[in-house]
Amino acid sequence: MLRSVSRFLRSRWRVLIVTGYVIAVCASSLPGDFLPIKAPINALTARILVAANLWQSWDMFAPSPRSDDIKFSYIYQLADGTRTEVSVTDMVSMPYFERWQKERWRKFFNDHLRTDAEAYLWSPYVNYVVKDLRSKSIEPVQIELVRYWRAAETPINPSLRASKRSTPWMKYMFYRWRSSESQR
């Protein structure tokens, strides 16, 4: 019995790997409504996929694409009261290459740091900005993180594309840091 199992494994290991991988990946990436046995398979295979860095998800623009334009800025204030706003992810205002190169910036700031759900990113980011400004001999006393948004108007119209429309932005300052000197 053992010998025949071993012979089967030796002769069919490639087929077993392919089949196992397909089942594991389908269970991890297909929506549950279309694969009712997703949960039990995932319980067996998800850890292996994660450990081998084969985890994946393919829900780009799905189930519903976002319907807001978003951008993110920070404002730093100097001791003399001068305030400067630095736009970080106003993608449409960037030249084509920079917009393309900064795709990861859009991901990090617009999809993650901007949200309340990932508030744990705010303080480390401000610390990073402070270090960056100090390296340029700028000594900020206050930094504010600001998110902007405006709804994408429908129905679609050439004059309503982001680079052309003049819909006003909504604005919200969601985090403020003050230097210890300014707090005294």
Place this chain on the structure above:
Amino acid sequence: MIGLLKKTKEISVRFNSWIETPVDPRAISAFRLWFGFLFLVNFSLLWPDMEMWFSNSGVLPPGVHKSITDGFRLNIYLITGYNDIAIILMKILGLAGGLGLFFGVFPRFSAACAWAVASSYSWRNAAVLHSGDNLIRIGCFFLMFAKSGQRYSLISFWKGKAYSKTSAEAVGRIPAWPQRILQIQLCIVYLAAGLWKFKGEPWRDGTAVGTVLQLGDFERFPIPDFIATPAVSALLTYFTLCFELAFPFLVWFAPFRRGVLVTGILLHAGLEWMMNVQMFQWVIASYYILFFEFNSNSKNKESF
């Protein structure tokens, strides 16, 4: 019932044979070359910001990263710990891996280096990943098991058989399973993407592409006005949905294969023009190479 059992057995035998029968090395070799190039482009775009994304003094310091990460993952940080030397290692291994894949020098080792790098930065800051990174990581993993240096590599070039237009029998055959798994992987990408989209109201009512085209985050090169209209946007929405759901099934049938691949290339070229999504269109299109058949003198009807 017996008929069904017979049919199941027949399908199983054909599937086994499809996985086990060695294949022409040219498809996976061409994939490795182009994939290596795309890895290098992706890595060079990441390079200037690596300290910001991944270093201990960057935007995601170790304390915060620890609090949001769980589960074991193989990556360079297992060796280095939270140490910025990992970034230097990533840079060295990334360059070596990308160049090795492109030139076909120690392709399995190069794929391992590239996979280690892609896995490490994916672990260290998952908030900066795009879908192209997923395909790169997965592609590198299975290239570790593929004999992809047989063609279109420096060594085969020196041996004078890099680009020879001979039959598959003459160039020798290699194990098929890594290529098969990557082919199926591409089909799963489309199937999952199509099914997730199908669940969304905007994809079913035809407004999804129009909405995305309105967003500044994704706006890229100028497009003709007629594309940004409700009718054309609905057409593009349903076309995308149908293509993603049909690809995984039609690509396996020889009479449809060329049409499906050409349609896919046009779709991704269009998306690359219209939408600012960094490397995804290029990387996913690179997987199409795995479906090419290079049998120049074959009588096989499946010849691409």
